[in-house]
Amino acid sequence: MIPYSKPSITNFEHQYVYDAVVNGWGEDCFHYIDKFEKMFSQKVGSLFAAATSSCTGALQLGMHALGISKGDEVILADINWIATVAPIIHCGAKPVFVDISLESWCISKNKIERAITKNTKAIIVTHLYGNIAKIKEIVKIAEANDIYVIEDAAEALGSKIDGRQVGTFGNFGVFSFHGTKMITTGEGGMFVSNDPELFEKVCVLNNHGRSTKEPRHFWPTDIGYKFKMSNIQAALGCAQLQRLDSLVKRKREILNFYKNFFKDYENIQMNIEPNKTINSSWMPTLFIQREKEIRNGLLECLKNINIDARPTFWPLTSTGLFDQKSNQNKNSYFWQARSINLPSYHDITEENQEMVCEAVKGYLDKTL
Ligand SMILES: *Cc1c(COP(=O)(O)O)cnc(C)c1O
Numbered sequence: 177m178i179p180y181s182k183p184s185i186t187n188f189e190h191q192y193v194y195d196a197v198v199n200g201w202g203e204d205c206f207h208y209i210d211k212f213e214k215m216f217s218q219k220v221g222s223l224f225a226a227a228t229s230s231c232t233g234a235l236q237l238g239m240h241a242l243g244i245s246k247g248d249e250v251i252l253a254d255i256n257w258i259a260t261v262a263p264i265i266h267c268g269a270k271p272v273f274v275d276i277s278l279e280s281w282c283i284s285k286n287k288i289e290r291a292i293t294k295n296t297k298a299i300i301v302t303h304l305y306g307n308i309a310k311i312k313e314i315v316k317i318a319e320a321n322d323i324y325v326i327e328d329a330a331e332a333l334g335s336k337i338d339g340r341q342v343g344t345f346g347n348f349g350v351f352s353f354h355g356t357k358m359i360t361t362g363e364g365g366m367f368v369s370n371d372p373e374l375f376e377k378v379c380v381l382n383n384h385g386r387s388t389k390e391p392r393h394f395w396p397t398d399i400g401y402k403f404k405m406s407n408i409q410a411a412l413g414c415a416q417l418q419r420l421d422s423l424v425k426r427k428r429e430i431l432n433f434y435k436n437f438f439k440d441y442e443n444i445q446m447n448i449e450p451n452k453t454i455n456s457s458w459m460p461t462l463f464i465q466r467e468k469e470i471r472n473g474l475l476e477c478l479k480n481i482n483i484d485a486r487p488t489f490w491p492l493t494s495t496g497l498f499d500q501k502s503n504q505n506k507n508s509y510f511w512q513a514r515s516i517n518l519p520s521y522h523d524i525t526e527e528n529q530e531m532v533c534e535a536v537k538g539y540l541d542k543t544l
Contacts, residue, residue: 177484178484178519178524178531179519179521180484180485180486180518180519180520180521181356181519181521182355182522182523183356183360183521184419184521186419188418189412189415189416191415192412192414192415193412193415195411196208196412200411204407205407207407208407208408208410208411209405209406209407209410211414212227212405212410212414215414215417216417217368219417219420220333220343220344220351220368221344222341222344222349222368222370224369225367225368226366226367226378227364227405228366228367228382228403228404229363229403229404229409230259230352230354230363230364230403231330231353231364232259232263233401233403234351234365235259235260235263235326236263236401237378237381237382237401238350238369239264239267239269239326240381240401241374241377241381242324242348244267244269244297245267245269247295248296248298249270249271249272249293249296249297250264250269250272250298250299250300251274251288251296251298251299252271252273252283252299252300252302253275253276253284253508254273254275254276254492254493254505254508255304255488255490256300256302256328256489257330258492259330260302270295270499271492271500272296272500273491273498273500274287274291274505275504275505275506275507275508276304276505276508276511278463279448280304280308280309280448281305281307281463281511282302282303282304282307282308283301283302283314287505289317292317292323297324298323298324298325298326299314299317299323299324299325300326300327300328301326301346302328302330302331303327303329303332303342304331305331305447305458305461306332306334306335306358306447306456306458306459307332307448308337308453308455309342311325311342311345312337315345315346318346324347325345325346326346326348327343327344327345327350328349328350329341329349329351330350330365331352332351332456332458333351333358333359333420333456334358334423334424336453338452343368344368347369347371347374348367348371348374348378349368349369350365350366350368351365351366351368352365353366353416357458358423358458359413359416360416361409361410361412361413362409362412364413365405380400381398381401381403382400382403383400383402384400384402385398385399386400423522424456424457426522427457427522428456430457430460430524430529431447431457434446434462434518434529434532434533435460437529437533438462444462444463444465445463445465446463447460458520459517459520460517460520461515461516461517464515464540468543469513470514471487471513471514471516474536474539475487478535478539483519483531483532485516485518486516486517488512488515488516489512490512491508491512493505494509518536519532
């Protein structure tokens with residue numbers, strides 16, 4: 177079986193986790209959490225970072241801290257993982273799904289402008305598969321309309337615009353350390369921001385509504401959550417983060433191998449990398465721009481020869497979980513029916529990548 181995703185865990189990680197398991201208790205129980213947060217904020221270039229048990233939790237904390245609540249609307253792309261919309265619902269607000277760009281596969285800037293109403297409180301910008309959304313332009317639109325920008329950079333650690341990490345352009349950004357992501361802590365996430373007040377609120381909410389400035393033990397000042405990361409997870413994160421540059425480099429090699437193979441194929445588009453940007457290349461994705469839909473047949477064909485490819489995220493309006501009618505966001509539906517994720521784990525061999533390419537090619541030649 178050629179798996180589609182699997183982290184790279186080395187002796188370096190083993191040593192960090194071993195130390196945390198053996199020594200990270202009592203007065204040292206926050207040692208790796210503090211270290212991971214500090215290292216992470218330095219690495220991405222944000223003033224503040226708070227480690228959480230998941231990226232979804234980090235989104236929930238941030239939205240709660242921004243005061244997103246009943247009566248508010250939050251704009252996001254129809255193509256998103258469910259984790260991005262769930263916190264909007266938990267805050268009591270209404271998600272407004274807009275279409276994607278067929279180039280970046282991220283939220284369309286023009287569609288955002290048309291979706292803004294007097295109730296719009298925030299825009300969530302997801303950097304899908306490491307691809308970079310038009311974040312600078314979107315921040316300008318948001319400023320002009322007095323609304324917040326939230327960046328879901330769960331998949332985009334290592335993606336940069338002019339050397340600046342995505343996730344640091346909006347009011348806050350979040351990252352995921354799920355086992356499939358750019359780096360892993362098993363499960364885990366990170367909240368980043370340059371806003372000291374917002375950060376303070378998130379820290380209090382993240383630890384049972386308790387402030388670090390409160391002198392009394394066990395004294396909550398708010399009803400919070402318990403989404404903080406464990407010290408053992410943070411130890412794994414510290415080790416992975418130190419390897420980030422080489423992990424990104426490897427992901428980029430894997431994507432480039434696929435891109436190179438398919439470059440002469442008409443109507444096949446893979447993850448783009450515009451000038452002055454770096455794409456983390458988290459998830460190599462084939463988009464087959466033909467009228468005819470061949471996703472399901474192609475996935476089936478790959479599965480039969482033990483290649484674990486995946487469908488891309490469904491349009492959220494197609495799930496029936498939300499009030500918004502399905503099929504309005506034409507690009508989202510068109511793209512999703514014609515795109516698949518290819519295997520891209522760190523240790524995949526060139527032979528295996530070649531096998532994947534040949535299998536896809538064989539199927540396309542036969543079908544198109
Ligand atoms: C993985 C992912 C999340 C959720 O991350 P968790 O750490 O699993 O909570 C959110 N948004 C996007 C775009 C993701 O890919």
